[in-house]
């Protein structure tokens with residue numbers, strides 16, 4: 001490996017990924033194969049997202065990395081440090097300041113803006129594997145926009161449990177054609193994919209797939225017309241640090257009681273800062 | 286006219302180009318002597334009216350299943366055309382279903398026609414519940430209201446005399462006859478205009494067969510769909526059909542009103558068939 005190359009990968013490799021990204025952007029929600037390369041992190045630890053990030057990086061970029069909403073977790077720190085060390089770009093915790101945000105399992109609470117790029121790390125890019133193991137048939141089903149087998153799962157869950165049992169990786173339909181796996185984000189984040197001003201990119205390193213949702217694209221969860229799409233609610237609960245009650249909360253068990261904290265740690269910090277309390281401990285679980 | 290089949294041929298194997306002429310009833314074979322290809326369908330033409338019930342009889346390997354699969358677009362022909370009433374291109378010109386795109390054909394497969402396979406394993410998904418199997422076709426036809434789907438599933442199960450309390454159970458937990466009824470409920474869920482049945486009662490107990498055939502006949506009268514039913518049982522043909530075609534080695538041997546075919550067959554092969562089975 002040539003350590004002197006900007007952003008770790010050679011220009012040809014980056015170019016190939018950018019070409020794949022262009023195709024993905026041109027066909028929203030369609031998974032495009034790419035030649036996933038070895039990265040200095042194990043496959044399954046965000047190598048797909050990492051390759052996208054590195055291929056897009058410019059010297060003027062400012063990078064943020066979160067793992068389940070947290071900038072400070074070991075995985076997020078390692079990936080962010082690596083990106084900074086091979087490119088020299090600025091690092092940040094601030095959602096607003098970042099130009100590229102690489103994420104696992106969450107969309108930041110602060111609304112993203114035009115020009116920003118959110119890169120999702122994806123473990124399982126193929127939404128149809130649960131209902132159709134044959135990859136040739138999967139391709140045909142995507143081409144025909146034939147997702148009735150996914151609908152049957154929804155029908156069966158609704159019949160037996162009153163609602164879909166899918167808690168994360170909820171299938172979404174993009175621009176009325178392709179149905180895709182949004183990566184393991186909670187249902188809370190699903191409506192936030194719709195009409196996003198930011199470019200959303202998805203990378204699966206192990207499965208060698210890239211897909212995209214361009215800015216201002218229609219994204220809707222698969223749901224029956226006479227059934228509501230229910231997201232996680234935290235009725236009456238608020239963050240134990242900043243007091244926010246309109247965000248996705250993580251539950252932390254302490255003995256017999258439960259404490260709740262913002263899953264997005266930077267959002268939590270920014271609320272505290274606004275309140276003038278800058279002494280708040282930034283490392284909540 | 287609901288269905289118009291013109292000069293349909295299907296060869297399995299790499300054809301030498303002469304297969305169609307070198308095989309057939311006169312040659313007493315469907316295997317080409319030059320290239321060993323199997324001629325499963327040899328220049329068959331046929332038409333079917335709406336609400337008409339057509340029976341197909343013939344020995345095993347004569348091409349009966351192939352014909353149904355071609356109509357249902359499970360297979361592609363080597364030659365020939367099929368026109369379906371109202372199936373046109375965007376200028377209103379009738380469109381050969383084999384020249385249409387997959388998405389253009391999906392309305393034929395999801396709404397206009399339904400296939401019932403001899404083995405319910407071909408027609409049902411055993412990872413889905415009985416209700417889920419029926420729902421799949423209703424959803425495939427475009428329905429997106431849960432209540433509408435659910436009510437239609439239960440209504441169809443009731444109509445097929447299946448226990449509606451078991452709507453969420455899996456096909457494996459039903460008897461063979463019941464699994465065939467689930468397949469029929471699924472097939473009828475889109476209110477098709479043409480039902481294709483490939484030996485739907487073969488393998489079932491005789492008493493179960495009789496009941497199922499009566500039910501199919503009743504449903505056909507009530508819902509008014511046309512039907513093509515393959516059977517090697519002339520009793521079934523006699524009981525259900527208006528017209529009958531006799532097949533041998535991929536060729537159409539004789540075609541006519543069922544009564545006439547069974548009582549006064551013209552072709553020697555049909556005469557043999559009728560006398561040996563009845």
Ligand SMILES: Nc1ncnc2c1ncn2[C@@H]1O[C@H](COP(=O)(O)OP(=O)(O)O)[C@@H](O)[C@H]1O
Pocket residue numbers: 297315323324325343344345346347348349350351352
């Ligand atoms: N997929 C296939 N590949 C090769 N030969 C086939 C295939 N399907 C059918 N055949 C052959 O085509 C002929 C007609 O078959 P089929 O239509 O199944 O007859 P039937 O239903 O009248 O018993 C048979 O000789 C059969 O062996």
Ligand SMILES: [Mg+2]
Pocket residue numbers: 349350351483
């Ligand atoms: Mg057959």
Ligand SMILES: [Zn+2]
Pocket residue numbers: 239240241242243244261262267268269271
């Ligand atoms: Zn908070």
